[in-house]
Amino acid sequence: MTDELTRIVSHAALTRSATVLVCLVAAATLGLWAWSLRRMPLPRRVTLLALRTVGMATALVVVLQPALRRERRAHMPSRVVVLVDESASMSLPDQGRSRLETALDVAKHALEDQSLRAPDRSVELYALPQHADRDGKLTPVALPPQALAAQTATGTDTRLVESLERLPRSPDRDLAGVIVVSDGADHGVLGSGADVHDRLAALDAPIHTITVGDPAVRDLTIDHVAHDDFAFVRTPISFEVEVRAIGGGWQGRSVPVVLRRDGQVVATTQVVLADGLPQKVSLRHVPERIGEFVFDVSIPPQPGELTPRNNLSRFPLRVVRDRVRVLQVCGRPSWDERFLRSLLKRDPNIDLVSFFILRTPNSVEVASTDELSLIQFPTDELFRQSLHTFDLVVLQNFDFGPYQMGIYLPEIRRYVEEGGALAMLGGELSFDGGGWANTAVESVLPVELGVPAPAIDTHAVHARLTTAGKTHPLTALALDVDESARLFAELPALDGVNLVRRARSDATVLAVHPTLLDADHQPLPIIAVREAGKGRVLTVGSDSTWRWAFEGPATGTRRPYERFWESAIRWLVRDPALSLLRLELDKDSNQAHVTAVGPDYQPISGAKVEFSLERIADPEAFGSAPVDLAHLAPEAGATDERGHVDRALPPLPEGAYRFVATSTLGGRPARDEKILVVAGTERELADPVPRPALMKTLAVGGEARTASQGTSGLALRPPREVRVAASEDRPLWTSPLTLFVGFGALALAWWLGRRWGRR
């Protein structure tokens, strides 16, 4: 829209100061003239002063060279932005409808509000972003009017000031004003109480706010669950839960607070509520397994609550070992037992429980019990009650028969299949010598038993590494394969070996006898490993690896012995660094990275890796929207030459998931998994009370209203005027009439002055 403006301008090349000075001189001259005529009769005085004034004005016109300028001007188009909060807190009920419905009504009326509209001013709708982008920015998104009916309140990150700063600018339209429609439940700089005036003033437009929602609500919310970043297995961990009762009617009431791990209730307590005040309770849990788990803390939904959705807080927690807990059971004192015990005791990361059989049933004793330091072998406590508390069980030259342990052997098998680690070390009391053939324990060993007695070979022997043994972390004594084989070959000879029938088909044989053969005419296995269920098992068919430590290399170092056993323990207890299949989730790049190696720990190419998703359900009272996880899981892929497969993480609705990668590596199933907690509305709903005070703070240069007051009459920034055409000047002083009038007036004043007696 354009209009015309006419105004006087000066063409004289005078500065503003010079122009003022000229005008002052002219005024002073007129003043002196008036003073000099003070004795003359009034009519004559007025006549002369008028004529001189006309003359002086003419002189000024000549000096200042005024011109009449006609300009054509236009107003810059502008826009009013209505910013609608679509965060999850806007989904809460408000007088029979949701806050968002109220907000959308406000937006709809704003579109039709004639006080906001003008010929060159539009009303545009925007919505707060659902969440921050990868750079952490919160850029509002345009909201087409026709899409109003389809809007949902699911945003997870309300930060009003930060979003206003990212409001898209238009090169064609000025911002005449912003109308923010929200409940004020802000989690950004505004909610923090910081001074935001200067940041908002930079918008250079009035900000009006319209608060939706009734502040008089009644609700219970889990404000915060404080816990350590990770937990140690078998070590108590505390969860400090802060429960807040909003509104009245809660005082003195007791409600349960429930802690679950992967959907199983592991602790419960009661919290006594106080109106308006947060109350803290502590939940304690002793994790018995390592791994990554989803924990959640919840309060059952209470009648009359604004929403039950903030009664639940879920989070992942990794349970790690503080120390590897090892049970060492030995059939008799020996140097093999002694050197292994020394190594285990020396390691500060190992918590060792040893039981050695110091006497046999045939032993003779004349001393009384009080003269002996022997204690009863606590078989039931060890193998039934506490077995699951050990990360590794070492059966070292041990026969179970004399100790009525047959009933516990299935327990040991179950312990292994459920993830425990077992090492059976040789000696005449071990393997077939210990009666382990055809037992539950034999079924998890890497070797098959059933060799006729004595099932041992007493000749000294240098064990020979297999191809797998040269690269397997257990027997790889050096990074270089050849160096590793050389070091192993230089180890002192073993005093003898246990005979076994054969290695199981799914076992990995790492070291064999150089001459003896098994039942399949294959080299007799001496060191073998196997994954049985979720657990791992190692067999060493000799009781003289201690000689690797004591006789060792000529340098006297014990590194090969230590390296072997330290690697064995790491492998047995599934040190993540020794996993065949490793899954990593990179939430920044939204990628799942898988690395696969074979049993020889070399990258394996072409291995098919499959992905699956498992949902860890929320408590029943909270419900979970069904999700087609099979459809969402990334498609399977084959590893490249580096053993890698990468896949994009799928978009998942709020909740906790177990992301699983599986493959078959070296003929054995391999699996790794990670927990994926998709952030939800917890923060949005943690404090669901509308906050008009924050909305008032936000209203910089504008008004803070409620939804019922609407948008009518809100003050907006006037349209900015811009010139759209060249101006046209018409000089005034160049007219001859002007000069004639001026000089004529002065001449007449002079003539009259002479006539009226002025000399």
Next chain:
Amino acid sequence: MKWLLVMAMIVGTASAAFALGDADRFDVALLQLGQVDTDGPSAVERLGWELEKRTSVVVAPHAVSTTPSDPQLRRHPFLVLHGTGALPPLPEQGLDALRAHLEAGGLLFIDAADGMVDDAFDRDVRTLTRRLFPRASLAPLPAEHVLYKTFYLIGAPLGRVAQDRVVEAVILDGRAVILYSRNDVYGALARDKLGAFSHNIEPGGEPQRELALRVALNIVMYALCLDYKADQVHVPFLLQRRRTGGP
């Protein structure tokens, strides 16, 4: 008859008392440094017999002799230096070999057989230990040390004589690498060719011989089990038995 209860805890068939070959059995190597030792071999045989009878340890039938320069020294982690008289100075090479043996996990039990009639052995033993481990020194083991409870609960570690009521030791990294008794423990076990004990026991007689045997046996158990009996799981039982009284 509490010991019967202990026996009852271990029932079932007897295990075969053999190892993966003779080299796998526990043996006692008598260290020869030039001392006079007539009792050692028979004492070791007696000790082996008692070990087999009283414990689950599988023992080599005969003593072996070795020297620090013996290439087979490292085949024998448990060394016994028993005897009387002065010890010729050990060459540096032998000293290094012996030191490396002990640092690698071996144990040397020094048993003075002279009953302190002549202090030459004692003097040279102390010189030897100082040369082996200049930064450590022989010191009496306190009464609560695990050596006194590795198998038997022992109040006083007596031998053929009762010269001292303690055992001295050189400790490295929490482990005793040298044990030293001046009570001639092995002398109490020695037998003559007819099978009779070679020496009378002073002053306690035959009961003291049993105590000497228990000391010798505890030392073997210490060599094989180290501080096993100091593990927390054993503590309440052993404290209770200490209160009810042991030898």
